[in-house]
Amino acid sequence: MIEIHIVWGVFFICRWTGPVDNRVSRRRHLLRPLSGPNGAKPMNTPMNRRQFTKTTVATLAGMTAVSTSLHGAEKAGRTARLGFIGVGGRGTSLLRNTLGLKPARVTAVCDVNPASAARAQKLVVAAGQPEPAAYTKSETDFERMLQRDDVDAVVISTPWEWHAPMAVAAMKQGKYVGVEVPCAITLEECWQLIRTNETTGVPCMMLENWSFRRDNLAVLNMIRQGLFGQIVHCHSAHSHNCIYWYMDARGYPRWSGKHLLARCADQYPTHTLGPVLSWMDINCGDRFETIVSMATGQFGITDQLTRRYGADHEPASYDWRQGDVVTSLIRTAKGKTIVVNMDMQLPRPYDNRWMIQGTRGLYSEERDSVYLAGLEGPAHRKEEWELFKPFQEKYDHRWWTEAISSIPHAQDHGGTDSLQMHLFVEAVRTGTPLPLDVYDSVVMSCLFPLSEQSIAAGSQPIACPDFTSGKWKTRKPYFALES
Incomplete structure (x- = not known):
């Protein structure tokens, strides 16, 4: 039929x-x-x-x-039946967050490491669910898992080079997709995700958890209620010493560290850009138009490896291509600007340094403060900062006042992972759109290859593709609407 x-x-x-x-x-x-x-x-x-x-x-x-x-x-009783592809450190974390959601059932897990898959199976059973099937035969064994009728959606937490191919394969099999960051590492992969999504109609979102942070969503509410006026400029950064994540226990590069040997780019742009897209209505009335990037030389990797393992440690003498700090400047079609920093190889405390500035005020995540020119009071007459906390409480998003209360044992990254997975599961369960769409997912990720192009060309401006093919002009904001 x-x-x-x-x-x-x-x-x-x-x-x-x-x-x-x-x-x-x-x-x-x-x-x-x-x-x-x-x-x-x-x-x-x-x-x-x-x-x-x-x-x-x-x-x-x-x-x-x-x-x-x-x-x-x-x-299946309106239960979201999930398959997890990649159950190492990050995949296991997302699995734990998902197992606390009653409408979710994990029916399959896949990992090239049989021990990781077995650990995931035990976690599922310990949560009171039947043991999920395990797929561990090869790097492509996920394709067998995608043939299962009892998998409605997949969560992909694998090395970056597998993100887009796995997401494309899953969409072609009619499975909802939640893929870890970045969802693509080349422009061709960006287009493959867009083409497949538009051809199949299957929802696909990148699991950018910082889009769901409580403070960022409160700022979004303030922006949408006009407190900052017209948004003009934004600064964002991912400042996080991640040398331990790039290297194994012996100080040799893991799969992620191999990208530092091969490429010089903003290799991790999505945490910085996640909230910025909704703050500035990117893809919904505006779009990235031009990108310029530059990088420092590489000093931090060599220094940290030498200090920890000694001057004769082999990787300390490797020719690491990745600069320590990458700075990108983005201009939008409507003449707004965004500064993005990647700072992941030098010793430092964690910081995102978000700053959003409009015609009537600004918010600084680094200061944990706001300044609003339109309000009455001594602080506003003197142009002084005010603490953000009262504003966060006043403009708290309903996801944090309502949805999070229904999630048992919200954990990891301040509860953002649990909230993100709750919203993902609810969309799968009800057959509704995911909280983030494929266009925003791709635009967050495209800074990786575009910054690489700009740096390689001596920091020349690079045109950003219009992944919406003009639809950005008429698309309306959809993310985290309160109504």
């Missing part, structure tokens, strides 16, 4: 798009391939009938896969 419906659907739509019928023009965003690298046709290139039919078949097949997956969730 499914095949018959698809064939007749294609026949009907092909007949429907005759030369005198202009209705198809209103649906071109669904039926044309996206513009992008490697010769993909631009949005304004006319389709012939064969191309149209091929794309429509793929679209309808994807819709069928989504319908089948969601129907399966309904038959």
Whole structure:
């Protein structure tokens, strides 16, 4: 029956798009391939009938896969049935947060390390659920897991180079996708995620937990209520000594450290940009237009390895390409600017240094303070800072006043991981859109390859692709709406 419906659907739509019928023009965003690298046709290139039919078949097949997956969730008592791909350190953390959610059931786990998969199975059983199936045969064993009918969604926490390929494969199988940061590390991967999402209609979000922080959501409420006026400029940073994360216990590079040997870029831009996108309505009325990046030389990795392991430690003499601090300047289509710092190789306390500035005031995460020109009082007449805490309490987001209270044992990163997974599970369970979409996920991640291009070109300006293909002009803000 499914095949018959698809064939007749294609026949009907092909007949429907005759030369005198202009209705198809209103649906071109669904039926044309996206513009992008490697010769993909631009949005304004006319389709012939064969191309149209091929794309429509793929679209309808994807819709069928989504319908089948969601129907399966309904038959399971509206429980979200999840598969975890990658259950090492980060994957296990997300698994623990998910096991506290009653509407979620973990039916499968996948990891190249059998011990990690076995540990995940034990955690699931200890939480009172049946033992999930384990897939550990090879790096591509996740493909077998994606064939399961009792997996409605996947959570991907693997090395970066696997994020986009796994997310694409999952969408093609009709599975909701939650993929760790960054969701892509090349521009081609960014386009693959966009194309697959638009072709299949399967929701995909990057699990950028800093978008869900309590303070950031309160600031978002303040912005949307006009307290800062028109937003003009933002500063953000990921300042976090992560040498321990890049290296193993012997001081040799792990998979993440190998990227420091091969590339010089802002390799971890999403924590900084996560809240900024919603603060500045990126992809929903504005977009990144031009990016300029520059990097310091590499001094910190060598120094830390030498101090800890000695001057004769082999990796201390490696030719590390990654600069210690990367600074990027982004200009938007509407003339606003964003400064982004990556500072992950020098000893320092953790800091994000968010600052959002508008025509009527600003917020500083570093100072934990705000200044609002439109308010009455001595502090405002003297242009002095006020503590942010009273404003956070007043403009607290409902996710933190309502949703978080229903999550047992909220943990990790101040509860943001639990909140993020709660919202992900609820979307899967109810068949509704995810809290972050694929466009925002890709735009947060694209600074990685774009900054690399700019640095390699001597800090030349690089044009940022329009991953929405013009839809940013009419898209409305959707993230964390209070109504």
